[in-house]
């Protein structure tokens with residue numbers, strides 16, 4: 101049985117990491133979690149980013165956050181990626197599988213997955 | 224919505240948006256019924272807004288000022304022959320005791336009943352997105368129960384470790400899942 105006491109170990113392990121990390125996340129992944137996003141499948145997309153970013157060892161440089169309605173309901177689930185010095189990239193109609201590719205190719209590899217962007221869908 | 228747990232996520236997001244320090248999510252399940260209550264101590268709603276939120280057609284405005292989340296939830300409950308209620312006290316009128324309570328009961332044997340789905344994922348998603356807010360989760364079902372209070376977790380972790388840390392979220396997910404399997 102898990103007990104709250106186990107959190108003590110996490111706390112000790114995290115201490116140095118958190119100090120190190122504070123304010124160091126340069127890239128931001130923002131997932132739209134309003135009614136339209138949730139209904140379209142934003143929850144598994146969010147979870148795929150949270151897990152994938154950690155698995156790829158990117159948690160020091162990428163912050164995964166949530167926001168309300170991005171205003172393009174017909175394209176939900178929508179994910180925006182912000183990187184310093186670069187234009188915002190908007191990914192649309194996202195799935196957990198697409199998230200995996202975005203993590204590997206864009207966040208890790210530095211190459212935008214053009215076919216998932218809003219520009220590709222709006223054509 | 225495909226799962227009622229997604230409605231819970233949607234409804235609880237409103238509580239966080241209303242700046243509720245604490246949002247309580249209660250699920251009371253019997254063999255035949257399932258009742259979901261989301262109770263917060265956020266800024267609440269005035270009578271006028273309260274009237275609008277349950278009726279998507281109430282507003283005469285062309286731009287959608289009021290959302291669909293609450294009407295959806297109400298409709299899904301009523302479709303099963305269940306019930307829906309909402310009450311709210313606005314901070315303006317009740318500065319000492321304000322907040323919102325939304326409750327819906329579903330009849331599980333009705334063909335329009337939508338399964339509850341992955342509530343654990345709903346809780347970890349809420350906490351990951353809103354590490355500063357507190358959540359009290361209590362699911363009572365035939366043969367067992369699951370419980371989580373982020374205030375207790377926060378106390379253990381101290382002020383320096385945010386609840387949104389991957390290790391913490393993972394632990395919370397496992398902690399909840401275990402309560403479902405051990406019952």
Ligand SMILES: Nc1ncnc2c1ncn2[C@@H]1O[C@H](COP(=O)(O)OP(=O)(O)O)[C@@H](O)[C@H]1O
Pocket residue numbers: 134135233234237238241263265266267268272276288289290291292293294323
């Ligand atoms: N728990 C709450 N506390 C305060 N206001 C709320 C709450 N829930 C809903 N509201 C109000 O009702 C509006 C409509 O909610 P909803 O139907 O879920 O649509 P949406 O979240 O998409 O705006 C919200 O924008 C907010 O003004």
